[in-house]
Amino acid sequence: MVNNIAIEKAKTSKIKDVDFDNLSFGSVYTDHMLVCDYKNGEWSAPKIVPYQPITLDPSAKIFHYGQSIFEGMKAYKDEDEKVWLFRPLENFKRLNKSAKRLAIPELPEAHFMEGLMALVHLESDWIPKNPGSSLYIRPFVFASGKGFHASPAGEYKFIIACAPSGAYFSGKVKVLIEQTYSRAANGGVGYAKAGGNYAGQFYPTQLAAEKGYQQVIWTDDNTHEFIEEAGAMNVFVRINDTLLTAPTNDRILDGITRKSILDIAKDEGIKTEVRKVSVHELVEAAKNGSLKEMFGAGTAAVVSPISAFGYEGVDYDLPELADSYASRLKKRITDIQYNRAEDKFGWRHEVI
Incomplete structure (x- = not known):
């Protein structure tokens, strides 16, 4: 338990198989992800679990009505191995601004910030040290509730997943x-x-x-x-x-x-x-x-x-x-x- 976030650690790590000198953007994923569900009118306590596929019913409203929002963030490691985020509260505020516009329940700040901090802390070994590299962080929320009726879903899923990425440079x-x-x-x-x-x-x-x-x-x-x-x-x-x-x-x-x-x-x-x-x-x-x-x-x-x-x-x-x-x-x-x-x-x- 870190910052009140329950953690289920992966049995084995994939990190030894990663070539950190040749990372493409957003295509290699860390060992864990944060998951939090909205059901019965409230967000459950977030938890960290091994990175894994998601199972959804074919009638899940994300597939039919597109209730889906996301953010893009990065974690950086300095020369002393300290880990830093850049203006994370701005990402949280914008995620909730997006949620409100798409009739998605807004997230509590503690769920986002404590979950984010716990996940990045756990995955700190995945942050590349090469110049310009970083750990790309993708928080996202989507409608997991079922039904073909054109209306907001009753259930949602909030996930944060991470991908170590090299310098994002495509030239001019x-x-x-x-x-x-x-x-x-x-x-x-x-x-x-x-x-x-x-x-x-x-x-x-x-x-x-x-x-x-x-x-x-x-x-x-x-x-x-x-x-x-x-x-x-x-x-x-x-x-x-x-x-x-x-x-x-x-x-x-x-x-x-x-x-x-x-x-x-x-x-x-x-x-x-x-x-x-x-x-x-x-x-x-x-x-x-x-x-x-x-x-x-x-x-x-x-x-x-x-x-x-x-x-x-x-x-x-x-x-x-x-x-x-x-x-x-x-x-x-x-x-x-x-x-x-x-x-x-x-x-x-x-x-x-």
């Missing part, structure tokens, strides 16, 4: 500004981390890939005049020396990395503006040379630089910068995450 990406499909709509669930949001992105992204692009830049659902997100990440644009990003709304995820970048940029003396950025403004800035950078921001890659964007059959290349905002901001965040630098914001959370 070429993106296509989307003019037909929308990621989300006003009054919808775009601000929630709902599984269906991501499922809906796959097809337009496949179409973009067929044209030679790695991701799409989503635009507003009404006019397609304003840029909103980059693939599954928030998007930043640097025009001259000003860093711009769209304001959050019903359609845009309130990214934790996004918020962190804005705070660090201000601390670095970088001028920031949170406002609508039109496709026309972006194209004109690319033409006149004032567009210096574009990058995506999210948990997995932290910062993903964009090398070029396509719009109406024309590709616009971005310049190569020796001292980019993207590299500066990524270094500031990762230095905090890995306990290599002062954390003046109070974001780092030690796992004991």
Whole structure:
């Protein structure tokens, strides 16, 4: 029992079979997972059990009505073997914000935080020590209750699973500004981390890939005049020396990395503006040379630089910068995450 969390340990560990020098992202899983069930109107006490398959009835409502939400987090190990999380309470708050929007019962903070801490503590040997590596953590909740009736389920399952992952680096990406499909709509669930949001992105992204692009830049659902997100990440644009990003709304995820970048940029003396950025403004800035950078921001890659964007059959290349905002901001965040630098914001959370 750790932090009041019951633990059933795996009989044998898989860790000896893992090549920690060649980890792909999110494809190898640790020995244990946290499980917690919602039944009869309340969440049961969470427990840690061996990582294992889940058995569900074919009528489980997750399959039919898509009540599913998740978070993405990481645990880091510093040079002294101490383990750290990055702004975990923000993930908890956002998970419950998503839950409320999808009519899923909200989780008690203690269930999330104590369960998370106990699981990461137990699996600390799984945290890679190679540069840029980390333990990816996936909390998720889905409807496990049965029934074909189109209504919220009566039962839910909360799970946290972990995957040791290498550095998430795919190089600079070429993106296509989307003019037909929308990621989300006003009054919808775009601000929630709902599984269906991501499922809906796959097809337009496949179409973009067929044209030679790695991701799409989503635009507003009404006019397609304003840029909103980059693939599954928030998007930043640097025009001259000003860093711009769209304001959050019903359609845009309130990214934790996004918020962190804005705070660090201000601390670095970088001028920031949170406002609508039109496709026309972006194209004109690319033409006149004032567009210096574009990058995506999210948990997995932290910062993903964009090398070029396509719009109406024309590709616009971005310049190569020796001292980019993207590299500066990524270094500031990762230095905090890995306990290599002062954390003046109070974001780092030690796992004991």
